[in-house]
Amino acid sequence: MSTAVGGTTRPCPECGARVPVDERFTVWCAACDWNVDPGERQEHRQKQETEKRRAKRPGQGRLEEARRALARRHGERLHTEMTRDGADLRARRDGASVLAYALALAVHGVTAALLAGGVLCLVWGWGGGLMLLGAVLLVMAVALRPRLSPPLGDGTVLRRADAPELYALVDEVARAVGTRGVDTISVGKEINASVISRGLRGRRALDLGLPLWEVLTPQQRVALLGHELGHYANGDTRHGRVVGSALRSLATWRYYFLPTPRPSLGEMIVNAVYAVPLLLVQGTLSLLDHLTLRATQRAEYLADREAARTASTEAAAGLMDQMLVLDSIDVFLRRESNNAALAGARSARRNAAGAREGGDLWTRLAAHLASVPEHEYERQRRAGARRGHSVDSTHPPTHLRRAFLLTGPPAEPAVVLDEAKQRRIAAELATARAEVARSIVRDGVA
Template identity: 65%
Template sequence: MPNAAEEKTQPCPACGAEIRADARFVIWCASCDWNVDPAPEEEHNRLDRARRALARKHGEKLLAEMTDGENLRARRDAPSVLAYVIALAVHGVTVVLASAGAWCLLSGWGVPGMVLGGILLVAAWVLRPRPPGLPEDALVLHRTDAPELYALVDQVAQVVGTRGADLIAVDAEINASVMSYGLHGRRLLTLGVPLWETLTPQQRIALLGHELGHYSNGDTRHGLVVSTAYRSLTTWLYYFAPIARPSALDMVVNVLYVVPRLLVHGVLSLLDHLTLRATQRAEYLADREAARAASTEAAVGLMDRLLTTDSVAVTLRREANNAALTGPRNTRKADAGTDELWKRLAAHMASVPEHEYERQRRVGARRGHSVDSTHPPTHLRRTCLLSGAPTPAAVVTDGERENRIAAELADARSKVARRIAREGFDG
């Protein structure tokens, strides 16, 4: 809780209502919304702005359908089928490039045929559909390293109707995610330590329920065919990007790249339009699974935590800056105190007053805040969770289990803390 030095009382300049606030956070008026959103919204690139506009549009429509009780389980609607067709066409271009390259090499055209064939085969190789591999900077925990954490994940997975993760990794992101990797589609669950450490035990279960819920509900965009097509199109866009500070020859190349760049950008935007509704449907359904696993209260609490990730980032940057000031002579001392970073972060987040959460909720509603440009706005997700009867928790933990999981994560927590202390935090 804020101490007396942090509390502040003043009249609202706009309506005169009394404002009692924590001086560590924005001072605002709950009666008239004076100063509720003092910072300008960050700029996004054109594709990101279009995605956010679509996210708001689809999010509001899907919320109405969810609260009306419509069955929104994953289904192959016309947009999803068309998205698969386009994705197959993208992969078809790769097949054509590979076939043309092989034909040039075998056609007997001599050196020109060999050069052209080689170029086409290299292009096909770069654009080939391939599932992602394991992240290079993540710290992987195997079942033998964290049996209690894996057991909790398996228990949550059983509740949401899927299987658990094949691997669990931790990193320094204020996030969590699931992905399929490798040719056999193995599952990786990645937990960002900065997010995990700010959550209550039930909110952590809600987080696991949400992430694993993506597997039980389906998501066109994250299916193998469409996701690898996205990757190929993004690669094309990278190679067709205009050359910076161009020479005369580079300017000609830039002009020649305009049409193919616009074409690739158009196909990428079309895939966004076709798959965004299914992606957002999957998010709403994953939120429901989070509530089933951990309770509606915990799932809503998780939504509130996601609204305050900026505060987490500011706290971690401050901690990293303080660690940098200790200098190389005190590196051993700084390393010894890295575990204290998580205690200070958890204490800071526990002290965030309710009026700051309310301010963030109001700002989120104004801006259409979402976790990223493909998620439904957070305030709509929160509204959806609160629209029905409260759901009790199907999975609960006790103090002993929480301590065992904390012990299994202790080494990884220390490594992530040392990374933040030595390299800074850029999340």
């Protein structure tokens, strides 16, 4: 092993080229792609196991291969469609989206039928045996009702009075992408960000994960907000109340019909009775997911375009690069939490360690991300290209999203987060930053 500029190198075992070595990241060769995706070895072993199972269950392996090939063809066709000259990048409804909407209405119709049937049984059978059936139908209707509000995270909720500058930034971004802002903002320890609609009135809630927010540049933060709000500007089907709540309803139904593990004799009978409804629910859920998958992946590209238009192409592409190393953020935060646990075995000492170390966590995390070498970003891009499209992923591969952003002339920012605004927003988030940092050090990441 020899010393090189910025670290050490060693010869590639495949082609002999010198490869950089950083003990924090996978060692790989840019010349021949040796070890570019260590997960391929695990996938190869899994494929061998699949081949063995295929011999016992003919046809299943071929079906899985067909699904993967279909996902790859659809993904490649969509990327070609989005990047060709003169591509129509407007929001639109295709045949699959219309069918998905109709299927979602049918799902909600089942709940409505249960409710109506329960009421009628109670009215017509008052004082008789139909009352019991009516009560059962009403209980089922309540249990299987549409979930218009996804579960809340465990973040700290900031009202407009708590963070006027942050809300003002979100409002400015929303105007730039052609939609309205949010009603609430919560900050937590997830390595993610999302905007969801809640309730019949469709109140929008921004969930902002500080581990992601803290490692982004100011303009990348604008790009993040532009992307999330861009889903509403582009009419993303899964962000709509009808289809989104139908997907949540089907997931709830599936949960209720799942067989009981290690059942007793009575539970075995219940499992047998539930087998057919479970298959129907699972099939409907898979169909609705499939019908919305292409539109949802297209919506991701359109949301990326809004991110570039709002924050600049450079910032949006930089955001994509940060998405490539989310696992590194997770590993770093877990290591910080484990180190704090080792430093304070007793709970009182650990709480003190969390309070002491939490304040510096974001500085250390930012420094860690800044030290990620370019060859690790390139490895992630190449590994993503080799893996291709996932069968059921709602997002296109990150390297294709980045390539889409870099197609055509670069966009200039419509919203600029200058240093003064950034300082004011940081001051508004100061208390939440400290609380989330202490929670991560004390309890680990989500």
